[in-house]
Amino acid sequence: MSGHGPGPRGPGMGPGMAPAQKSLHFGDSLRRLIGELRPERAWMVLVVVLGAGSVFLQVLGPKLLGDATNIVFNGVVGKMLPEGVSKAQAIAGLRAAGQDQVAQMVSGMDVVPGQGIDFGALGTTVLVVLAVYAAAAVLGWGQGFILAHVVQRTGYRLRRDVQAKIDRLSLSHLDSQARGDTLSRVTNDIDNVTQSLQQTLSQLIVSLLTVVGVLGMMFYLSWQLALIALVTVPLSAWLTMTIAKRAQPHFVAQWKSTGDLGGQVEEAFTGHELVTAFNSQDAFATAFTEENERLYRASFRAQFISGTIMPSMAFVSNLNYVLVAVVGGLRVASGALTLGEVQAFIQYSRQFSQPLAQLASMANLVQSGVASAERIFELMDAEEEAPDPVPGARPAAVRGRVEFQDVSFRYEPDTPLIENLDLVVEPGQTVAVVGPTGAGKTTLVNLIMRFYEIDSGRILLDGVDTRTMTRADLRDQIGMVLQDTWLFQGTIAENIAFGRDGATDAEVELAGRATSVERFVHSLPDGYGTVIDDEGGGVSTGEKQLITIARAFLSDPQILILDEATSSVDTRTEVLVQQAMNALRQGRTSFVIAHRLSTIRDADVILVMEEGRIVEKGTHAELLEARGAYARLYESQFAAPVVEET
Incomplete structure (x- = not known):
């Protein structure tokens, strides 16, 4: 299409050319995403x-299980003590027998000498625990259901x-972007954002509430053990932030490369025939391989670096577990804590x-989601x-009067x-x-x-500056038939009715008869x-062009723009297309862009443009007689068709 503006980069983008690296504003993008x-x-x-x-009930569970453990352990120890004596007498007897450590442990227990396990109390406690966990599960299910709708x-x-934004973008902006990259932002990046939100919001809410609830219970049971458990938190936070900071640039590169790769694939698919015709498969394969390698490297680095967070957190968690178990065992032996309380505390630790590790593991999801969100916000x-x-x-x-006044x-x-x-x-x-x-x-009609x-x-359109009109009102008066036919997947009738x-x-059907669609449609x-696909499969190139002319006829515009409408059809079909266009032009102001000068001999005015200027103006006969630029173009086509301009 002649006179077209700067377009998106195609395969000539060049193998080995590194994608532009955009600086990431993580905090701003995250806040905007939350917004x-x-x-x-x-x-x-x-x-x-x-x-x-849900978290409250889950946090309550270990404490109740600890009570059940105490019922069992108290019963076992109580059975071992002599029946008929008080707890104080039993402790005194143990001390007299030289079992001071056992006596110290029994002093911290709720035992009745000679009495075994209270199975009634044990059964009641177990049922309460089951009810608590069941209620927590129901609340968690409800939370997940609502959150899925929210996301x-x-x-x-x-x-x-x-x-809606794409509809408001200028054509110059869309022309400057690779279509595949724009499609990737609308599909891949939005999908990645929703998946990241789905996976992180639920975990984030539950993890934060769990940390608060568990920490409260830990301090309630033993502030000393709670402080020991907290020693490892700064180490965990430092590891997470350090690893996340290293991974973030690679997530940015990953989604940038995903868009670039999508652009290459889209170009290869839409231009498959030309790529094959010019034996350019190897060049495309090379460019694809290099972009695929770039995506592989960025994805590997992002996933590997962020993936080291979980093993690091697991090490810190195990270190914390060892410290709590050792110190807790010593406090049970001293009678400061019961076995059930230590068991509950170990579960709490x-x-x-676990939520700290989950928060850390969410770092890679959050980073990936924010990287995609930034591309969407861009x-x-x-x-x-x-x-x-x-x-x-x-x-x-x-009426269709168009005037250009000193336009640059x-x-x-x-x-x-x-x-x-x-x-x-x-x-x-x-x-x-x-x-x-x-x-x-083409710039002129654009x-x-x-x-x-x-x-x-x-x-001016009929004396009114087009910039003072709404675009919808202006374009309602104009119909276009382009060199590149555009059809969508649907019936021929639906494509015309568009x-x-x-x-x-x-x-x-009236539009079809007026534009020669009727000649072929009844043979289908x-x-x-008849259903055709978005590439016009099932009809020929000329028939596709007739359908687009019928579409313009149906819109009944006052101004008509025909941009190279016959350039891609054979001579016989050109006659049909020309007849259809003549019917379409009746009573309308028409702008016809053509390289085939034979198709515009009957034009009222022929404008010859060179470098954005009108260098000649007149009828076909007048311009041939002038022996100027038009005559040279005309003679070049008919005297030497082998070098016909395309």
């Missing part, structure tokens, strides 16, 4: 309440907002270490099109393209725009559509109901 949960505040409060209830609704809003923060005026101006009556435009600030262009197109005229590749032909904003001057909301079957199995 995406703001609409779910009420549900998040309920999630915390359910989590707190998925957040993902839904992110996808909705990103799609495990429970205390897209969300991209510069948008200038907002439409409110209310937008509208011509009193749209350039894609790059230091590369002039269109400078001080003046042009008047009267209603109903057919204006053909010709010229070499890069002359600015400016009419406001796909790009002009740098200076004015473009031109106007609410079109009836009769209107679709289901006629207008």
Whole structure:
């Protein structure tokens, strides 16, 4: 397409070219990601309440199990003491027998000499424990159910907002980005964010509440043992932060490479025929392999470095376990604690270490999720099109008069393209725009559509500056048929009806008859109901072009833009396409961009553009007689077709 602006990097991006490394603003991106949960505040409060209830019951469990252990142990020891004496007498007897350490231990126990295990109390305690754990499980299930809804609704809003953002982005921004990378942000990165939120939010809430609850119980049982358990916390925190800091840049590189690789795959698939035709499979394979290697290295480093957090935390947890077990055993022997209390404390120390380890293991998930979130936010923060005026101006009556007044435009600030262009197109005229590749032909019609904003001057539609109109009002008056046909997966009737909301079957068929679609559609199995895919499978290139012309016919625009609409069809099909376009142009102002000069001989005005300027203007006969740039183009096509410009 001639005159096109800077486009996305293709395979020429170059094997071995390293992806740009974007600095990560982890804290800002994390806060912004958490802010995406703001609409779910009420549900998040309920999630915390359910989590707190579940954690409270789970924390209560070891204490109750410790009581059960005490019932059993007290019964065993009590049975060993002489029946009929008091506890004090039994202790005195043990001391008299030289068993001072046993006497010290019994003094801290609730025993009745000669009495065995109280199975009634034991059964009641076990039933209470089972009920507590069952209730904790129910509350945990409810928390998970609500949290899943919260996270998925957040993902839904992110996808909705990103799609809306893409609709507001300027064409110049989208042209400067690889499509595969943009698709990766909308799909892979949002999926990664929702998975990270799902896996971390629940663990984060439960782990934090567990740490608080367990710590409270540990201090309740023994403040000395609690302080010993806390000794390892600073070491755990330091290890986690050090490892996470080293892993974060590799997560950024991982998701950047994922987007780049997606761009390469998308280009290879969409251009598969050309890649094969030019025997470029090896070049693509080489570029793919190098990008795949880059992704492998970044992913390996990110996962390996962050994966060392859990083994490190396990070592610290075991160290803590040893200290608690040794000191706790000594305190049982001294009678300062019961066996059940030490058992409960050891369970609490495990429970205390486990959420700390979970918090540490979440570091890689959080880092990966934040890296993806930053890529999403980068897209969300991209510069948008200038907002439409409110209310937008509208011509009193749209007749199709288009006027360029001293218009200048350039894609790059230091590369002039269109400078001080003046042009008047009267209603109903057919204006053909010709010229070499890069002359600015397609740019001219893109400016009419406001796909790009002009740098200076004015473009008027029936006397109204198009910049004072809303884009929707402006584009409602314009129909386009492009060289690259675009069809979506659906029936032929649905593809034609895309031109106007609410079109009836009769209107679709009328458009089909007017644009020669009728000639081939009845030979298909289901006629207008025949399903075609997004690549137009099942119909030829020319037939696809006729469908797009029928779509434009149905939209009934006052201004028509035909951009190289016949460049990719054979001569016989070109006649059909030309007839369809002639029917479409009746009574409309038309801009026709063409390299095949034979297709625009009947144009009312032919504009010859070179380097963004109109160098010649007139009818076909007038321009041939002038023996200027148009005559040279015409003669180059018909005198030497082997070098026909493409």
